[in-house]
Amino acid sequence: MERDEGRRAELAANLQLVRERIARACEAAGRPSGSVTLTAVTKTYPASDVLLLAGLGVTDVGENRDQEAAAKAAEVRAAGANLRWHFVGRLQRNKVRSVIRYADVVESVDSERLVAVLARAAAERPVPLDVLIQVSIDGDAERGGVVEDDLWRVSDSVAGSDGLRLGGVMAVAPLGWDPDRAFAKLSVLAGRMAERYPGATTVSAGMSGDLEAAVRHGATHVRIGTSLLGMRNSLR
Numbered sequence: 001m002e003r004d005e006g007r008r009a010e011l012a013a014n015l016q017l018v019r020e021r022i023a024r025a026c027e028a029a030g031r032p033s034g035s036v037t038l039t040a041v042t043k044t045y046p047a048s049d050v051l052l053l054a055g056l057g058v059t060d061v062g063e064n065r066d067q068e069a070a071a072k073a074a075e076v077r078a079a080g081a082n083l084r085w086h087f088v089g090r091l092q093r094n095k096v097r098s099v100i101r102y103a104d105v106v107e108s109v110d111s112e113r114l115v116a117v118l119a120r121a122a123a124e125r126p127v128p129l130d131v132l133i134q135v136s137i138d139g140d141a142e143r144g145g146v147v148e149d150d151l152w153r154v155s156d157s158v159a160g161s162d163g164l165r166l167g168g169v170m171a172v173a174p175l176g177w178d179p180d181r182a183f184a185k186l187s188v189l190a191g192r193m194a195e196r197y198p199g200a201t202t203v204s205a206g207m208s209g210d211l212e213a214a215v216r217h218g219a220t221h222v223r224i225g226t227s228l229l230g231m232r233n234s235l236r
């Protein structure tokens with residue numbers, strides 16, 4: 001119990017700092033505060049942390065591995081917390097059936113083949129699955145994300161699938177890139193996406209190290225792990 005109180009205080013302090021960073025970045029960009037949603041990326045951290053964050057007002061959580069996320073989401077739901085779960089990791093097609101049971105949003109859709117499997121599985125859901133297209137900013141598809149030339153093929157197939165709802169784009173700034181350059185590029189693609197599909201206005205960009213640049217370039221969602229929960233033991 002005491003340890004729980006200590007962790008709660010730590011998470012509350014971190015959350016306040018992150019919220020202040022987001023608010024300052026919004027102000028500097030001339031954007032209304034509240035125009036950016038915080039997604040807490042809780043990978044490697046236990047369900048107890050998710051519950052503490054939920055108690056502190058966090059509404060959205062992100063996970064990147066199905067096995068870990070499925071168990072955590074079940075535990076959190078059993079404890080009575082109702083959160084919006086974002087799947088942000090590489091999604092293997094054989095994990096789709098599991099992921100669509102707890103995820104509200106899949107942010108990492110990057111191929112037509114994955115869209116087809118998702119659409120088939122999502123047809124069984126009571127509500128459509130929100131999907132973001134993960135965009136490759138440096139054009140290196142090996143590292144995940146759709147290259148620009150394939151963007152409309154993949155997003156058209158999402159838009160044409162009954163069980164899926166196209167929400168917008170997601171990206172990770174490539175290692176070694178200036179985040180402003182990366183997110184400026186993303187912003188151009190996001191703008192074209194929103195023109196082509198008027199409902200697809202979500203821009204998920206920005207992590208602990210670069211959320212200010214992402215907000216400057218129009219991010220509607222930032223995905224924050226380390227600055228909220230602490231350093232992870234592994235690199236993921």
Ligand SMILES: *Cc1c(COP(=O)(O)O)cnc(C)c1O
Nearest residue numbers: 041088207208223224225226236
């Ligand atoms: C881990 C992860 C994050 C969070 O990164 P931090 O640097 O810890 O804030 C954001 N997005 C994705 C896709 C991730 O895998």
